[in-house]
Amino acid sequence: MSTKVPAQKSEKLGDRYDFEESVGYWMVLASQAYQHALSNELAPHGITFRQCQVLGWLAVEGELSQVDLASRMMIEPATLVGVLDRMQRDGLICRTSAAVDRRRKLICASPQAKDVWAQVVCCARKIRARAVVGLTTTQVKAFKKTLRTVLGNLDALSG
């Protein structure tokens, strides 16, 4: 596994950043593992992590324009275009031009997306349960609270 490279007279960079001590390091890794695990679970159903998130928001809100959906997903509208293109290609969603504002396109889940969605919820619950194994309810609660704090710290103005 760890092939242990000796790194003899290594031209090491001067400064050293102990990133294993950083919350960012562990947060990024854990989040990566979560997305990985969920992706693996979703793959057999022919759907990706982001596509599942789209269906999730549509399940909550029913029908959304692309900017509104992008803002909920915390991604750029331009990024969403590609995701929706592929979902439309696969018959999971449809785009309808809004009558009141012809710039807007309303996204809604197709009938066959409903079949997929039921299974997706299963996958999500499974991973979610696996993630918190060995943690008490109190710990999970504190964990989520801290995550919200961190998110708030970094989200604000982000400059």
Added chain:
Amino acid sequence: MSTKVPAQKSEKLGDRYDFEESVGYWMVLASQAYQHALSNELAPHGITFRQCQVLGWLAVEGELSQVDLASRMMIEPATLVGVLDRMQRDGLICRTSAAVDRRRKLICASPQAKDVWAQVVCCARKIRARAVVGLTTTQVKAFKKTLRTVLGNLDALSG
């Protein structure tokens, strides 16, 4: 900001997954915000999040083959190829064929990478400090511990 779409006779998907209650939801968002904040900080120095991570590991280990580096970064070797191609193009690293095993290529940081690295460490420390504002040392410690637990839960076998 929130344009509030009424979603009148919305064809809602049957089941509903309350993902705002899931640790995954908050973890992914917080991690995203972290990478975003760091990327913004790094951008003026012409370096990306992943490229900074490469330099970080080279600072720790001195010289690494691509598989070893990829395994430390928790990404696929094939993904690393592109990252290193761009870093080599930008003169940040060099690839040297190992004498003992001609399949291996040892990656080392270039002299000019050292100048960049000093500034990168600054950026990383800044974001890291901002992330934990309003949290006690105890809370941060518990947070990291929980993240490690979650990572362990999800990493194992991931099937």
Added chain:
DNA sequence: GAAATATAGTTAGTAAGCTAACTATTATCG
């Protein structure tokens, strides 16, 4: 020692992610 197997790196194809620039609408201001 030659054949089979494993390993290191690469390429190709697909799915995201971003910014910046563009088109088509709608809203606003004078």
Added chain:
DNA sequence: CGATAATAGTTAGCTTACTAACTATATTTC
């Protein structure tokens, strides 16, 4: 009303991520 500004969606160009298939070396096995 008409010019200007704002907004919704898209496209183009770049970086990152994956899997699967490929090439070149090393290692194992017979």
